[in-house]
Amino acid sequence: MFYREAGQFKTSYIADQSILPIAQDRVFVFGFMAVAFLGVPWFIDSYWANAIFVPFLAYALAAIGLNLLTGYCGQVSLGTGGFMAVGAFATFKLITLFPDLNLIIVILLSGAITAAVGVLFGIPSLRIKGFYLAVATLAAQFFLVWLFNKVGWFFNYSPTGQITMPSVEMFGVLVTGPSASPAARYLFCLGFVVLFALAAKNIVRGRVGRSWMAIRDMDIAAELIGIRPLAAKLSAFAVSSFYIGMAGALYFGVWLGSAEPIEAFGVEQSFLVLFMIIIGGLGSILGSVLGAAFMTLMPIFLKNFMVDGLAVEVVTAKHVEITLMGVLIVFFLIVEPHGLARMWQILKEKLRLWPFPY
Amino acid sequence: MGGEVIFFLEIVISGVMAGVMYALVALGFVLIFKASGIFNFAQGVMCLFAALALYDFMAPGGWVDRWFGFTFPVWMAIVLTIGVMVVVAWLIERLVLQHLVKQEPIILFMATLGLAYVLEGVGDILFGSDVKPLDIGIPQGASDWALDNYGIYVEKLELVAAITGAVLVTILGIFFHRTRIGRALRAVADDHQAALSVGISLRTIWVIVWSVSGIVALVAGIMWGSKSGVQFSLSLIALKALPVLILGGFTSVPGAIVGGLIIGVGEKLAEVYLGPFVGGAIENWFAYMLALVFLLFRPQGLFGERIIERV
Amino acid sequence: MNPERPPNGVLLEVHNISLAFGGVKAIEDVSFDIRDGEIRAIIGPNGAGKSSMLNVINGFYHPQQGSITYKGETRSQMKPHHAASRGIARTFQNIALFKGMSTLDNIMTGRNTLMKKNVIWQALYYGPARNEELKHREFAEHIIDFLEIQAIRKTPVGRLPYGMQKRVELGRALAAEPDLLLLDEPMAGMNVEEKEDMCRFVLDVNEEFATTIALIEHDMGVVMDISDRVVVLDYGKKIADGTPDEVRGNQGVIDAYLGVSHE
DSSP states (O other), rough: OOOOTTOOOOOSSSHHTTTTOSSSHHHHHHHHHHHHIIIIIHOOOIIIIIIIIIHHHHHHHHHHHHHHIITOOOOOOOOOOHHHHHHHHHHHHHHHHHHSSSHHHHHHHHHHHHHHHHHHHGGGGTTTOOHHHHHHHHHHHHHHHHHHHOOGGGGGOOOOOOOEEOOOEEEEESSTTTTOHHHHHHHHHHHHHHHHHHHHHHHHHHHHHHHHHHHHHHHHHHTTOOHHHHHHHHHHHHHHHHHHHHHHHHHOOOOOSSSSHHHHTTTTHHHHHHHHHHHOOOOHHHHHHHHHHHHHHHHHHHHHHIIIOOOOOOOHHHHHHHHHHHHHOOOOOOOHTTTHHHHHHHHHHHHHHSSOOO | HHHHHHHHHHHHHHHHHHHHHHHHHHHHHHHHHHHHOOOOOOHHHHHHHHHHHHHHHHHHSSSSHHHHHHOOOOHHHHHHHHHHHHHHHHHHHHHHHHGGSSSSSHHHHHHHHHHHHHHHHHHHHHHHOBBBBOSSSOOSSHHHHHHHEEEEEEOOHHHHHHHHHHHHHHHHHHHHSSSSSHHHHHHHOOHHHHHTTTOOOOOHHHHHHHHHHHHHHHHHHHHHHHHHHHGGGGGGGHHHHHHHHHOOOOOHHHHHHHHHHHHHHHHHHHHHHTHHHHHHHHHHHHHHHHHHHHHHTTTTTSSSOOOOOOO | OOOOOTTSSSEEEEEEEEETTEEEEEEEEEEEEEEOOOOEEOOSSTTSHHHHHHHTTTTTTSSSSEEEEEEEEESSOHHHHHHHHEEEOOOOOSSOTTTTTTTHHHHHHTTTTOOOHHHHHHHHHHTTHHHHHHHHHHHHHHHHHHTGGGGGGTBBBGOOOOOHHHHHHHHHHHHHHOSEEEESSSTTOHHHHHHHHHHHHHHHHHHSSOOEEEESSSSSSHHHHHOSSEEEEEEEEEEEEEEEEHHHHHHHHHHHHHOOOOO
């Protein structure tokens, strides 16, 4: 009843091409943003920041990155963990080499470095396709993690092999390190995610996004109408890795604070981010964010439910959690293979007609 | 023979043996991919699960022992485990695959990742996550014959694994090319829809093929379990088998074997002759790099057919 | 419309093209030309090498022998994207649309080679990228109007019926503002009304946009009605070339179609 677009006419292509063409959507999104930026910081404490909001935001950025490559350009990658490691180690090196550099610039540079590495490992995509490529990207995963584990220069020869993020200020407020306030860390990550989610949306609705999707849907036809597979695929690897690198920087710098390559950036990370985009919805920016939220919240929810609610032993709970994760993933794929983004769409369709069934 | 040469030979032989072990795992992948186009990531966990079940049937303190007060002899346990793997295959078809028939390959791939989680979790809940020594009477230690005659150190267990692998491949070859079911399997692999329209039951085929690869997983699980105990890390051998797959091609049985051998030998040689220069522990990625470089020159893999693209 | 138009009126000429896949000869020593502004039909029985010929012309297949002269420039082979940027566009025998994208996006993809703004401008969107997008959107809308597909502008093409998909594919090819348009069986599988519509579009494109058209078609009625000249292929060889009337009377063509045993 209240969710109708009747009477809203588009009189220019600009209006027709906007991300949120329906007025009610705009109200909703701006309201949501207002709460996220102005409301949440007031009550966020360190549990909420550490367990939920900051990891969610870091993963959301990584998921957007992977979705650009896999969902939009059709190139399956299992190297996400490795690329996140590149971002994290780049941030660590930059911030320890140039302590006075602005943190935002450091993170952007880390993204750029990751993009270069991503292009390098994306070159095989020109010759190999599908699962062959997916397996090939595992080479990046294992090689990069090994590299950061073995070569002392990357972790400044620390005896434990760990990297630790120093405390860094932005606009006079600490955003990293143990004494940074939860609200500051949350807002810092939120700013990144919102800005770059918007940028991603802009990219996918323009020329570059269309060339990616063309390659995804039918690469031969795309080539024949003048899209260069080389440029399209490598640009997808570059942009995707840029996002994943920044996500790795936030993941290490703002969330973990200190990290060890094998544990923090293992192949499980690659699978986790892949789960996020599948459950969220391939080829959807919103889906990436929803998937990241889902995969961050579900283990916490399951653990709380079993350990606190049913008083199951912690070890058993871990096993049950793994099993249930698996069951939920399979269940989701069966019920809605297009992910949460599609569910959201269907919900909106229903809402348009409400209270009538048709 | 000089010491250098013997040392080199020992490395190559141990590489060949490791390669056979990889090939055993890769074989399970190939079977399922060939018949259904599914990249079954759960293959490694299936090895673990089979080995766990096998151990449980034989071990004092297992479910059978606790409930009935006796344990099964090895051969009975193996038969029973095969039964378990068939049931698992049937359940997978019933509960998962059947509902995902016309989905994209990536969706099916993700579903098998979910399956891997389920099997791992269920395995842990049922059998516990401690390391279990698996002993079904395969001889261990150095082969005296090789040591006495040629002065070369060869692990007996690996020799058994190699022979088992060869026998298994022969049986599978006969199964695929000489039996009615084998023909149906190949038909399904070519085109699901067309196979359905000539009256081949996709569901039966899937149960069969998942059962067969469950059995292959059992064999691989026995070999790896005897070597290093049954534990979670067993499921990670799936990651070892992947480079073998891209080298040999996802659909080629001989490719899995030859690919396994190349990876096994290459990895061992690299570890010994290259490893010390770059700080060691390169076995995690060397195989992938080897496969990757290879693919750049031959994208269709060792035995894959050249694809003529048309529009 | 185009300064590159060759003076002698021949837009494209293929010389002695031979193409083989392994031992199978798809095309053997075929030569013909396409004049600027005409509608040129390529006909022949199934497996005559017609689609392969189009694939050679736009660079997807590389012939073992022969050369192609396009806009006065002779080369033995070229890359598909090069052909596209030089003004050759095409449609496909089995529809090759981008199924996950809307009609509008498919047509906009046809203009990709004409758009220049890089990924950073795109990420910013406001400013140059938007202006470029709007300019091309306007052209895309022009084509949508021309093909009368306004109603399905935002529909994912995977959901459209067959005839509509063919029309969208034509739109995508037109979006590139081609000088030479290759149509591979544009009317296959259509009913009479849809065929009539499509014929009208093909003729209109030829007239309004002054686009040269090479088309493969099985419906002889259509071919004889709309084409200026016809080349006939059979078993990879050229057996006739001329106006529809000339070809109709050619004994070789009649044999090829009605069936005479090939010794």
